[in-house]
Amino acid sequence: MHSFGYRANALLTFATTILAIMCAMASVSDNFNSLSPTSEVQVLNINWFQKKPDGDDEVSLTLNISANLESLFTWNTKQVFVFLAAEYGTPKNVLNQVSLWDGIIPSKEHAKFSIHTTNKYRFIDQGSNLRGKNFNLTLHWHVMPKTGKMFADKIVMSGFRLPEAYR
């Protein structure tokens, strides 16, 4: 600590180390958050259901997605990325997950929402297996922190079925 430059360097290094420790503690504090998210999805309408020229099935849906993800937000949350996936099994693939809609929730004020929309991304199968198919609509979310570990979880909503014939 004998010179100006030495003290300045020591101070900045120590300050940065302490900053890193504070950020780690902030991330650890996220584990103490009790989570209680809820969501509900309704398929309002099957707009059309066809077999494409290349042989794959495609369906267009109108959905009502409502959720309350306020409890996911902590002081260390930057944003929550949420997406809705249709999940089903086929002879070819044990599990298919097709993302139908996603969004970014920037703050707690926007975390309670109800959206009436057609699917943002196309629901296309690998093959022609969708007629009469039972599928789950699963709401996934990723809680993106300001510092530290990202948490991801989901809610599975089952009981959806596609029509037996093309429309």
Place this chain on the structure above:
Amino acid sequence: MKSLLLKHNRNISAAAGSTVKIVSILISPMDWQGQKLAEHLMQLLLVCFAVVAFITGYVLGSFQTMMLIYAAGVVLTSLLVVPNWPFFNRHSLNWLDPSEADKHPKPHPAISGPKKKTAKK
């Protein structure tokens, strides 16, 4: 008019001169007790500000508050610890006066073996 200008210039150079003096004092070396004080003060202040910042931020639910309090703490600590303030120099070491040193000549080290004849002072 000319005398006013001359006075103005003299005042500016006087201010510049004293600024240089002050700055050169603040970047001069610090004595040993001062260094110890500076190091302890730095560690204590930074840790205290970090603790206060974290608790305040957590309770208020605001990450930004924590960052702002901590940043203010770092700036305050750097102003207090990095320049060589006078209170760091209260225990200066008194080096031996040269005239006093000459009265007590250094003892010559014993020469072992024949080896080279280099003049030893």
